[in-house]
Amino acid sequence: MIANYGYKDGSGEYYISIDTDKCISCSAERACLTACPKQMFEIITDDYDDEVAWVKKPNCRTLSYDCADCKPSGGYTSLPCMTACTPGAIKHSW
Amino acid sequence: MITAGIDMGSRSIKVILLEELNVDGAPQLKYGVKKAHIMMPGDLDQDVAADKAYDEALASAGLKREDVKVVFATGAGRKQVSFAAEGITEMTAGAKGAIFMFPQARTVVDVGAEEGRGMKTDAVGRAIDFAGNEKCAAGAGSFAEAMSRALQMTLKEFGDASLKSDKSIPMNAQCTVFAESEVVSLIHSATPKNDIAKAVLDAVASRVCAMVRRVGIEGEVVLIGGMVHNVGFVQSLKVAMGVDAISLPDMPEYISALGCAMIAAERQSS
Numbered sequence: 001m002i003a004n005y006g007y008k009d010g011s012g013e014y015y016i017s018i019d020t021d022k023c024i025s026c027s028a029e030r031a032c033l034t035a036c037p038k039q040m041f042e043i044i045t046d047d048y049d050d051e052v053a054w055v056k057k058p059n060c061r062t063l064s065y066d067c068a069d070c071k072p073s074g075g076y077t078s079l080p081c082m083t084a085c086t087p088g089a090i091k092h093s094w
Numbered sequence: 095m096i097t098a099g100i101d102m103g104s105r106s107i108k109v110i111l112l113e114e115l116n117v118d119g120a121p122q123l124k125y126g127v128k129k130a131h132i133m134m135p136g137d138l139d140q141d142v143a144a145d146k147a148y149d150e151a152l153a154s155a156g157l158k159r160e161d162v163k164v165v166f167a168t169g170a171g172r173k174q175v176s177f178a179a180e181g182i183t184e185m186t187a188g189a190k191g192a193i194f195m196f197p198q199a200r201t202v203v204d205v206g207a208e209e210g211r212g213m214k215t216d217a218v219g220r221a222i223d224f225a226g227n228e229k230c231a232a233g234a235g236s237f238a239e240a241m242s243r244a245l246q247m248t249l250k251e252f253g254d255a256s257l258k259s260d261k262s263i264p265m266n267a268q269c270t271v272f273a274e275s276e277v278v279s280l281i282h283s284a285t286p287k288n289d290i291a292k293a294v295l296d297a298v299a300s301r302v303c304a305m306v307r308r309v310g311i312e313g314e315v316v317l318i319g320g321m322v323h324n325v326g327f328v329q330s331l332k333v334a335m336g337v338d339a340i341s342l343p344d345m346p347e348y349i350s351a352l353g354c355a356m357i358a359a360e361r362q363s364s
Binding site for chain 2: 001002003004005006007008009010013015046047048057060061093
């Protein structure tokens with residue numbers, strides 16, 4: 001399942017997509033949990049009883065601000081969460 | 095076996111009491127809805143409201159709590175249903191219920207009072223892709239309701255009025271509060287009410303459509319949630335999505351509760 005967490009507002013579309021099929025058998029040992037400086041990810045058991053990562057609810061409403069520090073304007077050349085997620089389950093829409 | 099699905103929406107609580115039928119020679123007749131009940135909670139305490147809605151549903155079906163094998167809850171307030179064995183997300187419950195009603199559909203759009211979401215599903219009603227808007231209600235029913243109030247119309251009149259307009263007036267505001275001032279400006283510039291109603295519903299449809307396009311429009315589209323009752327919105331959504339038809343269930347607000355009750359029954363059987 002592709003789970004899109006986030007929103008669209010007047011300034012743009014801000015979604016973090018998590019491919020849960022790649023996330024279930026994580027070969028990166030859940031590196032996203034520690035890679036995100038804001039610790040936005042957590043592991044949950046979804047409706048199909050699979051252990052997958054999701055974006056914490058409060059962060060889903062503030063993604064454009066929460067992720068701003070990790071974007072190129074914050075000095076990063078690649079996003080820490082996407083780099084840490086070696087299976088390639090995490091994607092940003094912006 | 096009877097199971098219950100409770101959809102704790104932000105505006106109303108929907109309860110479905112589902113009975114497993116197991117009719118010999120007719121495997122498609124697996125479930126029957128024993129009772130569908132809706133309650134607009136007057137109580138701010140959601141635990142109390144959930145209890146009350148469930149008791150009302152049981153009483154009108156002539157059942158007692160012990161007659162129901164298991165209760166599952168869904169919706170924004172699902173965690174408040176203390177007597178529910180499990181909470182199911184709105185995506186999973188909505189997809190399950192929608193595909194039960196329209197097995198050929200693969201794209202499910204759910205527009206309720208406070209939230210809208212788009213889902214892509216497989217043949218058994220398992221959500222395989224979803225997107226919602228976690229930030230604001232501008233793509234949902236309460237936005238349309240606020241705008242109909244500004245136009246001093248009932249929701250029914252509002253939906254009907256939009257069908258009488260063929261104008262496309264873009265609404266730029268993304269936020270309900272700012273959109274309301276945009277509606278007031280249109281009123282002051284003597285724009286006909288029908289055109290304003292269409293502009294508002296086009297705006298809601300365009301926001302919902304943006305979410306659906308994120309997951310992709312595939313196969314038949316089914317719309318669930320309370321906004322199905324707004325004929326103007328359905329028409330605007332059809333145009334925005336560029337589809338010829340959208341399947342509409344008879345009791346659209348109950349679909350998530352139905353899906354929730356079905357998942358409860360399936361987990362008991364497995």
